[in-house]
Amino acid sequence: MSAAMDCQAGALARDGWCVFGRAVDLAVISGIEADLEERFAETPLCEGVFYGARTKRFGSLLTRSPAAERLVMHPLILEIVEQMLLPWCERIALNLTQAIEIHPGALPQLPHRDQDMWQGPKGSLEYLVNVMWPLTTFTFDNGGTRLWTGSHFDQDVPVLPEQESLVPTVQPGDALIFLGSTLHGGGGNASPAPRRGIVISYCLGWLKPFELQWLVYPPQIARHFSPELAAMVGYAQHRPNLGNVEGQCPSILLGDTVPDHLPAIDALRPDQAEAADLFLRSQLGEVG
Template sequence: MSQIQTRAADACDHALEPYVDQLARDGWCIMPDALTAQHITRLDEDLAEGFDQAPYCNGPFYGETTKRLGRLPLRSVHSEALICHARILEIVQQFLGRWCDHVQLNTTQAIAIDPGAPAQAPHRDQDMFHGPKGELEYLLNVIWPLTPFHPDNGATRLWPGSHGYAAIEGSEVREEQAVAPVLAPGSALLFLGSTLHGAGANRSGSVRRAVVIGYSLGWLKPYENPWLAYPPLIARHFSPELAKLAGYVQHRPNLGNFEGQCPSTLLTAGPELMTGPRDALLPEQAEMVEAYCRAQQVPG
């Protein structure tokens, strides 16, 4: 277990301790009945037209018998309950919060895997970021099944203990060590960005559908470009929490600003009402600047 995972387990609310403990130990956990099955059904119904119209993916990784939909807040109002789930966001904060001012959406994606689809190559989602691995986590993903998950219909396979420092040890991937949890709609599968995983083969006669909500450190470039996916005219209709997760917040010091200000200004006003750029420094930076200004005032 890495130091950040140990701290996460120590700091967690007692009701969430079992989930944080398993995430820290195994790299994944299941939160049963996180939402009602009825809510998931309504979301699935909203996504049905998009799946019908979507083309299949290209390439063996995305899956040529797989369909993927992004920008879920535009496709269904029911997606916000998944994205802004309070207990899950608290767990996300425990694992990612030490390394950033705030977390952000890395992706909102719905996935449909057709019968006959082969298993996906095992991978770690953190590998999209070219940075040091082991001590910190870049991502935490949540899979919400829209249809029941079981080993025969392509349930996500996970390799327990493959996360954290184990991700840089280069151990052999052995299929028999993978687990494919059985999940019902309404449950949530959480796993770290360093956890080895992959979709299973769909050997059933029906499509396996799911939603993936991914969260990442707020200073990273996310998988889905939020300002193209949700421009200001769209995002101004979001709740404040959803807008913040979708990138309309400034990450200290001044990362992601618009004309030197927090981009959330664009949701309530326009560029013509902007004032001059303003500081948004980290505490140690503000202290350094203040100390320098005081020193300049000392008579020579």
């Protein structure tokens, strides 16, 4: 299975996107859609050209469907994501969970790169990886995601010809994975029915996420998550010492009681801990 994941990661690095077929059982997707049905019905249409006036969107899916954790923490998806992102961070973080419903008559979305929400240098690192989980089959006619193959290699080009885009047919249970540096956009829906999907994205652990996870999943919610999921939504430090609470890992907030007074505790990378230890020894005269 690791070899298969390496193949998927290779395709993702080469083309900027790939399809992981039959990533989960169809029953998992059907159950999640059933959990979200009422929310889809009650959510108003978006406002603004980018989100789309004929589109519905809502987030915080981990509180709306317990089975959403199956998608967020999918071990093989995480392996692919980590191959893409771990060269530039110690741990990845959840950037977004969002359900999307594109209604008939919706126009194509503005082509964009999701990484452009962060104003850092582009081309030398990847900021995030998106995973689109269809709830209904994605096709060209119903607004399936448009992708520009290889667009991640020349990120200074903001727009490419529409005829160069591809719309892969992706079915429920499949996962469409694409880089934050890949030019993409939702398609126009010329069919008579809405197109539904879920996008889950992961970013470098030291970035501020698109969906502010600590407010979406406050301690009283996150304490019911598994330790791994809680860490993914932000209840973990990114060494050195980033994202702490009173100098400690924010997971302390998930306990039954939180002490009023806490000692700050180093959270360093191994190389930094070694350098700090060497410096201390030099100050104590233990090294010459």
